[in-house]
Amino acid sequence: MPKRVIYQASIEYLQILDEEGNLDVPLAEGTLSDDQVRHLYQQMVIYRHFDDTAFKLQRSGRMGTFPQNKGQEAVAVASAAALTRGVDYVVPFYRDNAMLFEMGLPMHQVLLHWMGDERGNEVPKNLSLSMSNLMIGAQVLHGPGIAWAFKLRKEPRVVLTTFGDGATSEGDFHAGMNFAAVFKVPCVFTCYNNQYAISVPRSRQTASETFAQKALAYGIPTIQVDGNDIFAVYKSHKDAVERARGGGGPSFIEAVTYRLTDHTTADDARRYRPEGELEEALKREPLVRTRKYLEKKKLWDAPQQAALEERAKKLIREVVDTAINIETPQTSDLFDYVYQSLPPHLRVQRETLRTDSIGQNPSQIGLQVPKEPDGAELGRERLAHS
Amino acid sequence: MPKRVIYQASIEYLQILDEEGNLDVPLAEGTLSDDQVRHLYQQMVIYRHFDDTAFKLQRSGRMGTFPQNKGQEAVAVASAAALTRGVDYVVPFYRDNAMLFEMGLPMHQVLLHWMGDERGNEVPKNLSLSMSNLMIGAQVLHGPGIAWAFKLRKEPRVVLTTFGDGATSEGDFHAGMNFAAVFKVPCVFTCYNNQYAISVPRSRQTASETFAQKALAYGIPTIQVDGNDIFAVYKSHKDAVERARGGGGPSFIEAVTYRLTDHTTADDARRYRPEGELEEALKREPLVRTRKYLEKKKLWDAPQQAALEERAKKLIREVVDTAINIETPQTSDLFDYVYQSLPPHLRVQRETLRTDSIGQNPSQIGLQVPKEPDGAELGRERLAHS
Amino acid sequence: MPKLDLVEAINLALTQEMERDERVIVLGEDVGLNGGVFRVTAGLYKRFGDDRCIDTPLSEQGIAGVSVGLAMGGMRPVAEIQFDGFLGPAYDQLTNQAARCRSRTRGSLSCPMTVRVPVGGGIHAPELHSTSPEAHYVHTPGLKVVMPSRPYDAKGLLISAIRDPDPVIFFEPKRVYRSFKEEVPEEEYTIPFGKANVLAEGTDITVITFGASVFQCLEAIDLLPESMSVELIDLRSLSPLDEQTITESVRKTGRAVVVHEAPKLAGLASEISSIIQENCFLYLQAPVQRVTAYDVVMPYYKLELEYLPNAERISAAIRDCLAY
């Protein structure tokens, strides 16, 4: 046939819990239990609390730039819920604080990280987690690599790699997706489409109608979900994780959400955010709708909410105290984690805290003949000038 | 609706002239005239001749590594036929010799290029052409940049950017496609899918069913065509060029073809090419079917073919002579094209052909006191040792 | 004459060049409506429109490579890479494409583009927002590299960069962005590349530096006794280097200390030290000293001031070099 269709694709959008807290019961079948929903809701509230507190810490000068996670909590908690703890591995992006917490990272470490303290970045021994990366997109290659290691060793582990909408424009995204598909590694890619990369709106990030369709380029199964809906996020991830664990290779999930804050504490979104947009987004945000749902189902009430908020406040206060009261790092820390063992030139730099050769070897001082040039030297100079 | 299709795509395959030289007349309507077909056929034969000759030049030690273009001529000549000469601009990839010729590059320049002579790479003044790039994928970003310049200046010019199937894996491809789509620049992307990137087959290059679908990731109109069919190549490019010139932005064309040779003269495809594959491909190659078509239509006969071959032979002999007889390049050429004007350190290097400071300034020689250390120096040494 | 800080001086240069030459366009992440994360491009979007002050997708590779194409196509792109660390993805297009465009085509194509990059540490930024990769670009023939330390120089050098027929990497020491103001002429002026600036004349020792380290060196000099006469050279242009000014100074003083924020091993200080040795061998009273960051990864910011060469380390090196 001279002219024929050789390729067709269609992508689904999934929402199970709507903005008013109404559940699509058939679709919700086999997803989250009431207990799980209650648990995830509480986690989200705690993380929201963390977020607000971190913001204040920065504003009061006790922390550097901080990227708030506000509004994106549902993607993190519900996707993490689809993983098997202690087995599956997460490669998160820099804004994904809620994910780090869900994977078990002590919360004060995230504060330390943004306080410019590398101790915040040490992965506790038993966690299957790489730390967030300030290079947008870089981790989208690491996730497939780690997943490939699992596959080569025939360990039934899945990797979840997360990133923002902006990250999809980087070459690392392109290569990561392609390698994952070609080598059919057990990796789930989750794109937090929060509509912005700093000030750049999604319409300037890509001319494609969805981010989900970017996966078609690699032959990767793909879906777009309501990222403020823990049921849809959970279900799509559960499916993807199962596919990966079963040898079916990678999947892509575009989670549509919204950044309810400035890009970071160094940003002012009023410069670029169209009027009314934030207000609209607030109607769709995940905490409110999850609470509505729980309340409708009589799984949650005001006293519980009050107690939760009290608990969150106390917890976060402790977290902040831990981060703030940590002892000052040692200068020697600079040297001790660059290589597994110190090469000679670093040993000298570490010992002397100098890079100038005389400072490194002060016994040279004063060994030189006095500065006044003697005759011979004068002569040489004169010759050299001529 | 909680679950709905939000995106659908379908990609067409186009073939107008089949392997036996049969034309789909309705589809061919408004494409190439008889004269054009005859012309393109002759060009292809000449380029094939060039290719064979270049191969022999390398084998006889008169040229370095050379990438043959054999089997891919139809994509070049028929896509170039869709451009307006002197207006549209081509950004070709390294194997695209036929394209360089179609755009008017003197043929001996391609030989010079592969003979390691930069004079082969000088773009003649009136040509709208960037030279081929040995960095796979790099030019896929330059094409959109040049097209953007045209758009910004409101010049109604279109850029054709070509590359291989392997190039689609590079980050530069990803960024080039994305920028082109976001800024809606008048750029046509043509992928020569010749089934291999050196030894790596397309199945290892991507897990996607087609290369054409990679354009969906960027929201770029896309098609797959029979790359050995000058009618399909012409028609798809004509449409894409029109769209671009009309302000409709970029298009993507996957031209399915086959590399009828080793990757380069440094390669041996027998190491990795499945048996029988080449033979199958030879049945589909462009010259044979175009000739069949012409002969069926009585537009071509054996005497004409003989005359053409004679002409090609003579032409290529002259081309080879020109390339081989060029004078040796000057050492100063090293310096003269790095910057528009020489910075001081390069001026010195160019004049002295030395990098060592004494060599650059030989008046220093012999100015030093004799080598035997005098007392003072010995003393210093001793002190330094202590 | 208005007093401007570094950000304002660069902004003024951009504005004037865009006004003067239609081919000049600004592109990068968040440079448009948002005016740049350091506000360097503030106002350009409003003044020149979305066609000439352009927010791009998040791809430094794309920004660099498309700029190469724009330049080949006759424009004069001024690309912003948001932070030093993010030059990484742009490196290939800059070193293998921009730098080679002219020589690859024997001068028939060229690549007149400028890449602006906030550089260096000291502002409590997160990782990869505080690096000093200039040596990689200096070691790339075909590129020019400059790093002004002050508003006046920034304006003149940026105008030179934009008008230069070859690709220029224009590093902006972000620690200096808002640190002080100085008089910057309203009218256009250019500062030629390859000309260092002697900030202080002296006879005992030469201190050679560039970028934000200039201010650490000034502080260091303040820590020294009056009797030590220090000549301070701000290179401004890193490729080409002003060998002549360096050489003349060290022939006079006989001693030199080179200071920069990048690590020591194969950093630019080694080049400058070598040049001095080659050109001033018979004049040197002590080995040329290098005061740089340690050869470690730029740490998170709690330790950045221990990592970067500071006034104490620099002054100690000057003292020790003088005492050698």
Added chain:
Amino acid sequence: MPKLDLVEAINLALTQEMERDERVIVLGEDVGLNGGVFRVTAGLYKRFGDDRCIDTPLSEQGIAGVSVGLAMGGMRPVAEIQFDGFLGPAYDQLTNQAARCRSRTRGSLSCPMTVRVPVGGGIHAPELHSTSPEAHYVHTPGLKVVMPSRPYDAKGLLISAIRDPDPVIFFEPKRVYRSFKEEVPEEEYTIPFGKANVLAEGTDITVITFGASVFQCLEAIDLLPESMSVELIDLRSLSPLDEQTITESVRKTGRAVVVHEAPKLAGLASEISSIIQENCFLYLQAPVQRVTAYDVVMPYYKLELEYLPNAERISAAIRDCLAY
């Protein structure tokens, strides 16, 4: 003992390490069925299968970044980048990711990977197939960089690289690939990083080099009168550098010439020259000389032998340095 060329020695090291340690895998463009464009991985595909000798898509960025992930995930990837110029797209993942993995996580994650790269000119290859970008990686804390010049060293250094707990860039001078054979022990052995090789002892002048330039230096020495006693040092390891061997030699000879294929400006010779000056100041009879490529883009191959330091240029520099 079998006599092997550089390609065979590297192939043997790869084979033995893959045999010894299941975590070792080889990946890159055309390394599988095809055995690598230089045939360095020939036979590995057949012996270890597609799971351990892996053809990848055409993306150096991908090869580098996925290798970082593989290493984080407990494997010992040995990636091949097909030619030096193609390190460009891998640069970001190598310098900003591989090099920082350990320090970023305070040692809780690490990146034990090796990147093999054919390097340098002299084989009539097309553009971007003949570059010498080693200085960029030496100037990157967190990476180690080696460049053997001969089969024996290549085997021992590659085994060290693969077993190293940190990322190593392993440069293979392609001009030497097939140029000669020497005895290479069948059994495993390692050569520690940071140890130079004194190829010839001498008393008048020290010549310091690495990679293919070793052979141009040997040729240069042959051009000199017998009476000139030259010490020749092959660095082998570029980061860390063997400062001790360099220093001891130049303290003995009082003169030094540093030779490499990369351009001069901010090349590795400047680092070595600086080290010598700092450590041997009172012993130096002449300024340390740098014989390198010119500060121009590596030309197309008709002119490559004029660009690369050759025996004539090197011997002239040695003579002149001795006559200073």
